[in-house]
Amino acid sequence: MKHTSRFVIAACAALALAGGASAQSKGDWTLGVGLGGVFPDSDNGTLAGAAADVDNGYALTITGEYFFADNWGVELLAATQFKHDVSLNGGEIGSVKHLPPTLSVNYHFPTQTAWKPYLGVGVNYTTFSDESSGLGNLELDDSWGVAVQAGIDYAISDRDAFRANIRWIDIDSDVTLNGANVGTAEIDPIVLNFAYVRRF
Numbered sequence: 001m002k003h004t005s006r007f008v009i010a011a012c013a014a015l016a017l018a019g020g021a022s023a024q025s026k027g028d029w030t031l032g033v034g035l036g037g038v039f040p041d042s043d044n045g046t047l048a049g050a051a052a053d054v055d056n057g058y059a060l061t062i063t064g065e066y067f068f069a070d071n072w073g074v075e076l077l078a079a080t081q082f083k084h085d086v087s088l089n090g091g092e093i094g095s096v097k098h099l100p101p102t103l104s105v106n107y108h109f110p111t112q113t114a115w116k117p118y119l120g121v122g123v124n125y126t127t128f129s130d131e132s133s134g135l136g137n138l139e140l141d142d143s144w145g146v147a148v149q150a151g152i153d154y155a156i157s158d159r160d161a162f163r164a165n166i167r168w169i170d171i172d173s174d175v176t177l178n179g180a181n182v183g184t185a186e187i188d189p190i191v192l193n194f195a196y197v198r199r200f
Contacts, residue, residue, distance in 0.1 A: 024067045024108050024199070027121050032063040036197025038082050038100070040187045047183040050088035050103040054187055057082035057098075061193050069093065071110055081129070086185075088136075094133030094197060100126045100145045100169065101189075114155040114162055124169045126162055136178040140185060145170030151193075159199045167191040 021165040024030075065075035077127045081097040104122030111117075124147040128140040151165025170186040 016163060024071055024073065025107045026067055026069050028067040028199055029063075030063075030065045030073075030197050030199045032061075032065075032195040032197040033150050034061045034193050036061040036079055036082075036191060038084075038086070038189045038191050038194040040189045043186070045186040047088060047185065048177065052183070052185055053087040053090070054185060055085045055087070056097075057084045061195060063195065063197075065106065071108045073106045073108065074108050075104045075122075076163075077104070083130075086133075090182065092120070093135055094131065094138050096128050096132075096138070097130040098126050098128045100124055100141075100171070102167070102169065104114075104149060105149060106149075108153075115158075116153040116155065116161070118151050120151075122149075124171065126169075126171050126173070128173065133177070137176075139169065139176045141174040141175075143171045143173045145186075161197045163193070163195045163197045165193050167193070 004108055016110055019136050028115050038057045044052040044054045046052060059080045061079045063077050065073040067073045079099065081099055083095060083097045085092055085095050087093060102122055102124040103121040106120035108118040110118055124145050126140065126143040131138040131140055147167055147169045149165055149167040151163060152165045153161040155161045169189055169191060171189060173185045175182050177184050
């Protein structure tokens with residue numbers, strides 16, 4: 001009886017420890033809320049013959065992911081608007097806001113620890129709004145492009161985790177000023193996100 005009790009206690013402890021490290025199963029879905037930073041490429045192309053620069057932007061992020069198979073999920077990234085200042089040859093000429101919804105397929109590596117890395121690839125649609133410039137009517141066309149990501153979750157319970165991930169998104173936008181095409185903004189940002197994730 002003493003050995004049986006020890007075995008039961010050890011088994012319960014193992015299950016408790018494994019609970020925070022369990023793999024994602026088919027039919028699960030997660031909801032994540034966090035803070036994201038968009039860091040455009042250092043070389044954003046040439047507009048009207050001048051070197052363009054788009055600065056960094058920050059916003060709240062929301063992700064929802066459905067697991068269509070064990071460890072495989074389809075994830076939608078949404079966010080509040082990111083705002084960026086736009087400069088030409090070092091002088092600020094305006095600002096723009098954008099929304100970058102991104103749909104990805106992710107593979108979460110099964111591990112026996114609380115750390116769960118994953119990789120994903122998908123498609124991004126970026127829509128621009130609230131363009132403003134002292135030079136006139138500034139407009140940026142919407143963009144479609146590929147998105148790739150790598151991330152890691154740290155489980156703090158059977159259903160809760162902290163997440164950190166990094167994405168690269170292909171964002172290129174044709175720019176017009178007062179109705180005339182002045183070039184293409186090659187934004188191509190790195191996106192960092194830190195979030196709390198809940199599994200249901």
